[in-house]
Amino acid sequence: MVLFQGEVNSNEKCIDMGTSNGTLCIALCIRNESCLLALMTDEDCFHCNYGKVSSVTRSGDNSKYIALKMDNGFPTLLKDWWVGLPQLHYFTKAGPCPSGTFHLKTCKDGWxxxxxxxxxxxxxxxxxxxxxxxxxxxxxxxxxxxxxxxxxxxxxxxxxxxxxxxxxxxxxxxxxxxxxxxxxxxxxxxxxxxxxxxxxxxxxxxxxxxxxxxxxxxxxxxxxxxxxxxxxxxxxxxxxxxxxxxxxxxxxxxxxxxxxxxxxxx
CATH class of the missing domain: 3.10.100.10 (Mannose-Binding Protein A, subunit A)
Structure with missing residues (x-):
């Protein structure tokens, strides 16, 4: 998973996990194959499953963090190519984390x-x-x-x-x-x-x-x-x-x- 400061378009369809422990929040998302990302603040942990968020924005807000699952199939989840994807995909502690917003494929409500x-x-x-x-x-x-x-x-x-x-x-x-x-x-x-x-x-x-x-x-x-x-x-x-x-x-x-x-x- 890649960890960065950021936010999603809305956490309305995400699941409140009832914990403020960031390590636990990430670990539970890793174990759940339906979980695309963990959205964390100092007080909250939300799990956003595949298809439940339409965009992710890399921001400088140090009160909001995202742990995002990345694998070779992730690019096919994007609605459009995002120029920051190669940087995000191969991001290391020594490298710069790309800014900007990428848009994701979604399903209609109820799907x-x-x-x-x-x-x-x-x-x-x-x-x-x-x-x-x-x-x-x-x-x-x-x-x-x-x-x-x-x-x-x-x-x-x-x-x-x-x-x-x-x-x-x-x-x-x-x-x-x-x-x-x-x-x-x-x-x-x-x-x-x-x-x-x-x-x-x-x-x-x-x-x-x-x-x-x-x-x-x-x-x-x-x-x-x-x-x-x-x-x-x-x-x-x-x-x-x-x-x-x-x-x-x-x-x-x-x-x-x-x-x-x-x-x-x-």
């Missing part, structure tokens, strides 16, 4: 930011009062935010936790390839087994390790289970407890109330 390789991506689980099939779920995503679409799943823990109180299964990206719509092919052809049998519109996912299937799924039962949902349950019995957050292949005309929507951060 959470995640890094997928070099892409910063915004995700939101949306719900519909009336249950919807997969086609309607796609439309719901595009209506929710221009440019959004039904998204793939690598951030499973966040999604299942966020959705647990609502207990609604969630449509996610994935449709069975034409060759693999027959349940017999699902079991016989290696290219149709598991995740191999599906194609995806969310091209920000290079790998699909977050597609954690329920036991014996996907099975293509009835030759109609060509779409994908995440199962959400708050029941704690042995059978249903194992299904929470797991994926199932299901008919695309099935009716569900939730959908995982995604779009690139702006």
């Amino acid at each position: 959470e930011m995640f890094r997928r390789d070099t892409i910063w991506y915004c995700l939101k689980v949306v719900y519909n009062q009336n249950p919807m099939n997969q086609s309607v779920a796609k439309l719901k995503c595009s209506n929710e935010q221009y440019g959004a679409k039904l998204s793939g799943n690598v951030e499973r823990e966040m999604i299942s936790t966020d959705s647990a109180s609502k207990r609604y299964d969630i449509w996610i990206d994935g449709e069975r390839r034409p060759l693999c719509t027959s349940s017999s092919n699902v079991n016989k052809i290696s290219d149709c087994k598991g995740i191999n049998g599906f194609e995806f519109s969310d091209n920000t996912l290079k790998k699909h390790g977050g597609y954690d299937w329920s036991e014996d799924e996907p099975n293509g039962r009835g030759d109609i289970q060509n779409c994908v949902v995440m199962m959400i349950t708050t029941e704690v019995n042995a059978k249903n407890g194992k299904k929470n957050g797991k994926l199932d292949d299901i008919g695309c005309d099935a009716l569900k109330r939730g959908a995982l929507c995604g779009m690139e951060a702006q």
Whole structure:
């Protein structure tokens, strides 16, 4: 992390950590992969997560300090190239700390930011009062935010936790390839087994390790289970407890109330 005097555009969306200990403030941010920076004064510590601040300004105010996470992917988080970035990136005690303001990509209110390789991506689980099939779920995503679409799943823990109180299964990206719509092919052809049998519109996912299937799924039962949902349950019995957050292949005309929507951060 790089430590310098500075401030953010607003700490309204940041988290008050309830400590004035600067060392602890920084350490907790380092341990939290969602934390972009720690904002510190003599009395306060705020953690600002990725996507929650839109600009950072290097200032001479010695009452405000920022500890900022810097890695090789940080430049892709900038909205525009900042001339002070090389200095800040390789800043040492012997070197000058650059002044000025740099602007960061953000997500809209209610969306959470995640890094997928070099892409910063915004995700939101949306719900519909009336249950919807997969086609309607796609439309719901595009209506929710221009440019959004039904998204793939690598951030499973966040999604299942966020959705647990609502207990609604969630449509996610994935449709069975034409060759693999027959349940017999699902079991016989290696290219149709598991995740191999599906194609995806969310091209920000290079790998699909977050597609954690329920036991014996996907099975293509009835030759109609060509779409994908995440199962959400708050029941704690042995059978249903194992299904929470797991994926199932299901008919695309099935009716569900939730959908995982995604779009690139702006």
